[in-house]
Amino acid sequence: MALDRRTFLNRSAATGAGVALAGAAAAPAEAHGKEKPVPAPKTYSFSVLGTTDLHGHVFNWDYFTNAEYTDTAQNDVGLAKISTLVNQVRKEKGCHRTLLIDAGDIIQGTQLSYYYARVDPITGTDGKRGPKHPMALAMNHMGYDAAALGNHEFNYGIPTLRKFQQQINFPLLGANALDAKTLKPAFPPYTVKRIKVPHGPDIKVGILGLTNPGIAIWDKSNVQGQMTFPGLVDQAKIFVPKLRSLGCDVVILTDHSGLDGGTSYGDALPYPENASSDVAAQVPGIDAILVGHTHKEVPSRTVTNTETGRTVVLSEPYMWGMRLSVFDFALELKKGRWEVTSVTADVLNANSAAEDPEVVKLVKAEHDAVVAYVNxxxxxxxxxxxxxxxxxxxxxxxxxxxxxxxxxxxxxxxxxxxxxxxxxxxxxxxxxxxxxxxxxxxxxxxxxxxxxxxxxxxxxxxxxxxxxxxxxxxxxxxxxxxxxxxxxxxxxxxxxxxxxxxxxxxxxxxxxxxxxxxxxxxxxxxxxxxxxxxxxxxxxxxxxxxxxxxxxxxxxxxxxxxxxxxxxxxxxxxxxxxxxxxxxxxxxxxxxxxxxxxxxxxx
The missing domain is CATH 3.90.780.10 (5'-Nucleotidase, C-terminal domain)
Incomplete structure (x- = not known):
């Protein structure tokens, strides 16, 4: 079985083998009692893996039919299968060369997610502490690095969302989810990850999260007077330069907003619903965007930034954990700084993977409780x-x-x-x-x-x-x-x-x-x-x-x-x-x- 990231880091620390994501570079080799200088590498590569619109799917199971999920395209669903794909990519590329992110809509969509929001809520009942959300159990085990807020994150109210935020080991990002009174981000707008390069400078990867302005309409009763949601382009123009000023060599966005197309709420809001391509075209300094919200499969699309002429690579994996997007970044060291030389993207199909037995074990009790409830x-x-x-x-x-x-x-x-x-x-x-x-x-x-x-x-x-x-x-x-x-x-x-x-x-x-x-x-x-x-x-x-x-x-x-x-x-x-x-x-x-x-x- 492929090593998860924590196991990899622990073994690396114990044996001195490998390069940990946040650890020190391996000691240089010695010959005749003297250290030989090891030149810094001129090129390096790493990958960012992405999911979106998981909608409460941990297992390849349909709670409405009480059977394994099936459709005419032979798709499979669920984080348990995605976890196996993630482990395979980490084994192939190296745990220290991969990041894992999500583009939102995590905690709503199945009876599994409903049960832990309403029947046995994670917020607790009658003063008793609530259970841990099944999606938190699975995603923490998988070692996610960040996730964007989706509009369906707000369906059960802000208290449930905040409790989920407390239960996960990675940040929920929302640069355009603002406190209605202060107009400051109510969630972390971004996170910065460091990839350690043996004998070279770290690669600093900035991950910016953006969500859908439609939340203000669709969940008005839950957010009115508490949060406001400006457009993706406007907020990206604020925070992408911020990430570059922090020394980020790579900037990737995780957006809960479709590639392009119509806006379902017409002119009710001044901000488009599906704006990822607009962000890529209008905001300089972005290397790639993980796209969500529209439940479409787009393995790779390039958009040219109108100001810089550079291409931005976008990928939207299919919903419910049917696909895993894989962005491959190639970098070159120039004058002591890493520069992106190429980005490619593709998707992996979850139907080619078995369910990760560790994820199955972690969430089995919760799954069994829901099966009994719905039947x-x-x-x-x-x-x-x-x-x-x-x-x-x-x-x-x-x-x-x-x-x-x-x-x-x-x-x-x-x-x-x-x-x-x-x-x-x-x-x-x-x-x-x-x-x-x-x-x-x-x-x-x-x-x-x-x-x-x-x-x-x-x-x-x-x-x-x-x-x-x-x-x-x-x-x-x-x-x-x-x-x-x-x-x-x-x-x-x-x-x-x-x-x-x-x-x-x-x-x-x-x-x-x-x-x-x-x-x-x-x-x-x-x-x-x-x-x-x-x-x-x-x-x-x-x-x-x-x-x-x-x-x-x-x-x-x-x-x-x-x-x-x-x-x-x-x-x-x-x-x-x-x-x-x-x-x-x-x-x-x-x-x-x-x-x-x-x-x-x-x-």
Missing amino acids: QVIGTSKVAMSSTESTYKDTPIIDLVNRVQTDTVKAGLAGTAYASLPVLSEASCFSRTGAIPAGDVTLRDVAGLYIYENTLDARLLTGAQVRDYLEFTAAYYVQTPADAVIDVAKLTNANSRWDYTYDMVSGVSYEIDIAQPEGSRIKNLTYGGAALDDSAQFVLAVNNYRANGGSNYPHVAAATSVWSSSDEIRNTIIAWVKANGTIDPTAFASVDWKLTRDGTPVF
């Missing part, structure tokens, strides 16, 4: 339901989510001035593999319908605004002529819109004519059997991501909030199933919307 039976269902067709058909499984949200908002509005208003609800197909079986229903079955930690809000909209909302969501479909053959695999995700950006609205009835251009697709929009009154008022049940501007839906972010809850929608659905005991689609399922072409139903 508890909480109700029964009269029929089986699936989300397989939910992106193009009105299905009972989405109707269930909308029914729970509608009931919850109606109960919340009781006794208020808004109690008499009709309540509509939006829901998305977050997973095309979501399923409720006939018979016993477990917690994991229900949790699989809502994989995000969203909470519920209720916004006041007019009929005209509801129509605009539906036109916006209808742009999810590819425009398809009436005489064209329908291929459901190519029908959705127009304009690079992911499934979670597509909303199905209950409480009204409507058709989406996919033969029409965007903005003119909603037909036969009715409420209560009559044409929708544009001046009428409605309450729309929305998740907090939408309510705060996520996906840039019209009107919602600016609309009046008439009710909200701090409980996750997932928990609300679980509680509804427990309270009702039986899931009977005949009580809530109906076909409220359908796809048409020139008035003819598609399905």
